[in-house]
Amino acid sequence: MTLPPRFQDWFAARGWSPHRHQLALLARRSAPATLLIAPTGGGKTLAGFLPTLVDLAAAPHEGMHTLYISPLKALAADIRRNLGTPVADLGLDIRVEDRTGDTPNSARQRQRADPPEILLTTPESLALLLSYEDAPRIFAGLRRVVVDEIHALAESKRGDQLLLGLARLEKLCPGLSRVGLSATVDDPPALAEYLAPAPGACEIIMADPGPGPDIRLLDTAEPPPWAGSGGRYAAAEILDEIRAADTTLVFINTRATAEIFFQELWAHNSEALPIALHHGSLSREARAKVEAAMVAGELKAIVCTGSLDLGIDWGNVDLVIQVGAPRNVKRLVQRIGRAGHQYDTPSRALLVPGNRFEVIECRAALEAVRAGDLDRSARGPGPLDLLCQHILLTACAGPFQAEALFDEVRSAGPYRSLDRETFDRCIEFCATGGYALRAYDRWQRLRAVDGAWTLRDPRTARNLRMNIGTIVASETLSVRMRGRGKPLGEVEESFAATLVPGDTFLIGGQTVRYEGLREMTLEVSKQPSKQPKIAVFGGYRMATTLELARRVTAILGDPARWRELPGHTAEWLDLQRGLSQLPRTGGLLTEAFWRGDRAYLCIYSFAGRNANQTLGLLLTRRMEVLRLDPVGFVANDYALLIWGLKLVDDPEPLFVAEDLREDLETWLAENAVMKRTFRASALIAGLIERNLPGKRKTGRQATFSSDILYDTLRKYDPDHLMLKITRTEAARGLVDFDRIEEMLARTDRQHVVTRHVTPFAAPLMLEMGRVPIQGVAEDHALEEEAARMMAEEGLSETGTK
């Protein structure tokens, strides 16, 4: 259809003309599924809503017409404000409301009783709405679903949850039309298949991508350090760029480095340019304040993490600075897209490597962006822990037939190849726990009545609804100023456990002093001067993609190409060659050295993070057997770093393939990565419940570690569904044995024992994502520490021993 005159006038009055892709979506307004791929600033959201507005302008609608889903609460609220303009200009008598975890209870009640024409929400809030008994009434009349930022949702289980929700909606409202809005992605057909009701087709509309970005490396007077990722050395130059630009977004990979960099930036900011900090561990109030200031145009720059990867279109952003290695070319392109929101002007971006190694990665990323070579991301089938949650929530809404639910679930893209046997095991898990031991009739959450599954106790619905969602955060404690101070943010419980009153740490850009723990809240006071500890925040550690890693190794392995690199980096490579060696193509370089009281072993496999992580688990197990006392390891895409209590002079005994292969099954089951994965899946599947704030008590005797459940299941019920799920989920992060075999086959081994950290090893020393071994070394270290503490107290070893 063409744009109705009323709409043509509206566009004309604003001096706009509709984009081709906006009209294309309007033409397909009754198609079951359409995917629109458009760069930021391409009028994507308006394209998504135009068919709705045209529909509602033509005739009034009874009940909800369009459901909009975004990954961010803030985005839902922003879209509500933005839609206000056309709705008012066009004189439409409709209600546009958002519904998220922040919506007041009274408003939610009203929305359920009398749904607005357009409801804006998140995947979790949709799952909650669908779990109510009156879901069919709430969604009666629904015609369209618009999924915003679907590329981001598809990267996590939140997307899978959404697609299960859409399958349910399709049942409630047959003939529903769904539209996905996406930024640039590597594989549009795969995303279309994910979005469409299975088995069904989905047309892809590609918007004009606009001009290519203007992107370069920042030149700095001081070269980047050997190690580190914070970009502190470049703070003054970055401040100059911020001053010269209109508004800047400074992306930093982790929350901790964002905190440090923010402090450094302000140390140089003598003119007090309005620069704010934004990351996921800051309190909601603090983040909302920053976002509001940005909307009001009061800020010159925001230092942020992935927390602002998505979100509100800030038209005045004209510069994006990426501090630290970009890790992922697709993400980099999307971040760059946040600048220059005028469709026809190129985005301007600067890359600031955090260390010498990252100079090479930044260079590789620049090449990839210019070549339009986006990394591929493979999606596995829909996860079963989430399916279990979905089954339990379906039971909350009312009795269901297994057969019908099976068909419905298989109509969701991610679950299109689910088999009946697996589905039945999930039902069994939800109903009785699915244990091999079936002696107890009390193990019943669901029971079958006349062939329909129903909750044994309807009161459990409340707890099940509290457990909705797939984001499993590590346990955190909130931080607030002593007395009646405002909340500042949160830190991980494991970090809090190491604090002694008087310790200082950085949070929200300020240094605070730890005073004490009060009702699960860390109380702090201001302490501006002291050198702070670095707080451990939750948050997500992005891995460098394989494509990018390959480009890096190509540069490293070809000294002729070093001329393309800044002088300091070529010199740094020379230094590595002098102090240690450079890895030969097809060879395997290892280094061993002491630092402080720990012995380090570094293995440069260049095999990707997953392979290195797997190798780390295998090698540390071998080291336990060989009594080398490993303590922990960390893997990145290039190398594996293992530390322990003893120096490895000769790594050859570690690399015997037969030994590594031996007992693979036991190894696979016992490590900390598996236990971490088990916890996440057990929370999602509802085997254990979340520790919700406010629900938690100070006395922790009641809660116990999920590791205990994992060990118990492994011992008494090794074929249990949760263990199968854990293996599958862990395999998404670990890699098959082939790549390890390939590496072990490299007979050209180079082992160097050096006197100190080498240029290559330096960045690894600060790598995040450490895996503890929990082996004999713990006992040894504990005994050492105990002896020291006892001596300090003037005590000898206990009693008569």
Next chain:
Amino acid sequence: MFRFCMKMDTRFTFVGQTLTARPSGALWWAAAGVLAVADLHFGRSERLARRGGTLLPPYDTAETLARLTREVRALAPRTIVCLGDSFDDLAAANGLDAAARATVSDLAAGRRWIWVAGNHDPADPGFGGEAVETFHAGPLCFRHIAARQPAAGEVSGHYHPKLGVPTRAGHIRRPCFLWDGQRIVLPAFGTYTGGLSARDPALRALFPDGAEAILTGRRTVSVPVGLHQSA
């Protein structure tokens, strides 16, 4: 076997008696042939399932009993003292399956079995043996919750103490015994049990002059919990 055990556990002198803190979290008083364990919480998963909570793996009681059996086989005690909260509630005691009941009977055969009352299981669980509020033996007194006023020779449970120690292998947290010249608090022996930091005010109040913690695990390790360390 015995020599092996000596390297793994910790012996100490308490009100004139030689006691052994076992890596399992059990307390062994060799001279009197008394084995004490705290907070077994039998039937924990069953109670949660019955109350409409999550359906945890129903193997906790079997696992706790398996560990208790190992201790009983290794030490052949004349008396077993369970320091309260042996059952997650009294219904859980009634609901225990036949296999678990048989194991308890086997373990109790030929020896005294004392059930000290706890807050979870205040009445006689009906498993034979003697159900008492407190159990006195020589200079020792066994009860569930430590008395407010320190009584010399007191052995109790209830708090599930745990301690974290920073080491060069990282921060290591283990369930632990806590003791001073007056009293001992045992770690929980039950499988599905969590822990309370030894530095928590509730536990610090019991040891006003500081305590020694004996960490459990593959082997026991002693560390001081001083006054200067805080929650």
